[in-house]
Amino acid sequence: MSPAPPAAALEVSGLSHSFGARQALRDVGFRIAPGDFTALLGLNGAGKTTLFALVTRLYHSRQGRVxxxxxxxxxxxxxxxxxxGVVFQQSTLDLDLTVRQNLAYHASLHGIAGSRARTRIEEELERVGLADRRDARVRQLSGGQRRRVELARALVHDPALLLLDEPTVGLDIESRRFLIEHVRHLCRQRGLAVLWATHLIDEADDTAKVIVLHQGQVLDQGPVPEVNVRAGVTTLRATFDTLTGQRQEGGGR
Amino acid sequence: MTPVQYLRCLGGIVKREALRWTQQRGRFLSALVRPLVWLAIFAAGFHFVLGVSIIPPYDTYIPYEVYIAPGLLAMIQLFNGMQSSLSMVYDREMGSMKTLLVSPFPRWFLLTAKLLASVVVSVVQAYIFLGIAWFWEIEPPPLGYLTVLPALILSGLMLGALGLVLSSFIRQLENFAGVMNFVIFPMFFASSALYPLWRVKESSLTLYWICQANPFSHAVELIRFALYGQADPLAAGVVAGCTLLFMIMAVWGYDPGRGLLARRGGGD
Incomplete structure (x- = not known):
């Protein structure tokens, strides 16, 4: 009997999953500690969405543990x-409902209602700078604003682990920057553990941790500088290209 | 999770369903207009063709409009049940289903709450219809408006649960047109909603038995008898049994270890 290590915010071990003959994930394992900002880096089709579905219990895998x-x-x-708290790749807001109605629905799904829900909703909307849009219908909001609403929603029940699946897809530069900075701020300030899935390499800077997922397998993981050293290069882009065997220059993504 | 939290969750799901119903104007209006079209046009046309003899629960000759009113109530609920399953399929394709399923409450509870929410909406619709139908001289005894409530709840549960089952097995939105053709129309037409079954029996014994086996017929009869302050134990039993069966199938269909989500996964 070894003493139990302090519980990780999220621990995945030996996770495999296949859809029929297609193996989507192969023996995936990693650990995220409170306060970590971890970028799950992979191209489209690398298995990020399947991993999210398994971690959020949309369905179970036959092998592995979360x-x-x-x-x-x-x-x-x-x-x-x-x-x-989860921000899914596709927007999951009710377009015909107001911002506040959307958040109140989510709060109730976590058993929170009444004045506590109202307070939490105000706090989170304030934080993402959308308090004055609380009674607007989601349909009237821009893409960037909708994403911010979704972030606020994912945090309404005060989770300690935040999962985001390609949260910046389709956003303009300004909205993207806001979202990243906001989430990184939460990591530092609240000790929030974050798993941020993306195919955009520049979303993980040198202070982040990274998990490189390729064709359903984890190729390497750790703090960005360490991963770079192991790959024998100096930038994460070069590391990614080296690991995945893609050496073409300036792919732009 | 405490019982109070369960109640809050249920309340939130019902509230969302109600808000969506009232704020999507198209859906709101068509739900009200559809049965009225049947009543004002279809029933008026058949009024002169079909005579309905005295059959229970009626104690006198009745115009055709009066005969089909309970069938139209059940139709409101049938459409509502399919509508909510359509929205589940839509939600799943659009991802908002995920928001529901990542809630920490047990999945059977979330599905049941979703079902109750759709029943609340369908019962309100049914009463609005009864209110308007009064002007077509569909005037059941005053007490009938009360006794029909449990029948509407039970039949709403059955048809909503059927919707849940379908939504858990339908892969894509496009397949939903098939549901219209293969579920709604056959269920509605092969039932006692539009014509009394003794008439069906005179023309085709096979069709008669199909109608008898159709749970929708029993929903219609349950509502018909309840509207006139009478109980139909057979219908109630069939409807309750089907509700339970459909609900078990729906919970199975949404089980994270089985069912459609696990077999097919989310688009990656």
Missing amino acids: TVFGHDIRRQPSAALAAM
Whole structure:
């Protein structure tokens, strides 16, 4: 019996999954500690979305284990899900409902209602600078604003782990910058653990941790400078290209 | 999770369903207009063709409009059930289903809450229809408006649960047109909604038994008898049994270890 290590915010081990003959994930394992900003880097089709679906219990895998703050997603799904906030790749807001109605619905899905819900909704909307749009219908908001609403929504129940699947796709530079800075600020200030899936390499700077996922497998992971050293190059882009065997210059993504 | 939190979750899901219903004007209006079109045009046309003899629960000769009113109530609920399953398929394609499923509440509870939410909406629709139908001289006994409530709830549950089952097995939105052709129309037409089954029996015994086996017929009869303050135990039993069966199938269909989501996954 070894003493239990402090529970990671998110721990994935030996996770594999296939859809019919196509193997989407192969023996994936990693660990995210509170306060970590971890970029899950992979091209489209690398298995990021499948990984998200398994971690958020949309469905189960046959092999492997996912735990959130020590709670197994299969055996203690309620405790695991209560601790996580999720921003999915596609927008999942009700367009005909107002910003506040959307957030209130989400709060109720976590058993929060009444004045507590109202307070939390105000706080999070304030934080993303959309408090004055609280009664606007989502349909009237821009893409960047909708993303901010989704971020606020994912944080309404005060999760300690935040998962974002390609959150910046389709956003302009300004909205993208706001989103990244906001989330990184939350990591530092609240000790929020973040898994940020992206195919945009520049979204992980040198202070971030990175998991390189390619064709369903983790090729390397760790703090960005360490991963670069192991790959024998100086930039994350070069590391990514080296690891995935793509050496073409200036792919722009 | 405490019981109070369960209630809050249920309340939130019902509220969202109600808001979506009232704020999507097209859906709101068509839900109200559809049965009225049947009543004002279809029933008026058949008024002169079909005579309905005295059959329980009616104790006198009745005009055709009065005969089909319970069938139209059930139709409102059928459409509503399919509508909510359509929105589930849509939600799943659009991703908002995920928002529901990552809630820490058990999945069977989330699905049941979703079902109850759609029943609340369908019962309100049914009463609005009854209110307007009064002007077509569809005037059940005053107490009938009360006794029909449990029938509407039960049949709403059954048809909503059927919608859930379909939504868990339909892969894509495009397949939903098939649901119209293969579920809504056959269920509606092969039932006692538009014509009394004794008449069907006179023309085709096979069709008669198909109608008898159709749970929708039993929903219609349950509502018909309840509207006139009478109970139809067979219909109630069939509807309750089907509700349970459909619900079990829906929970199975949405089980994270089985069902459609796991087999096919989300688009990657």
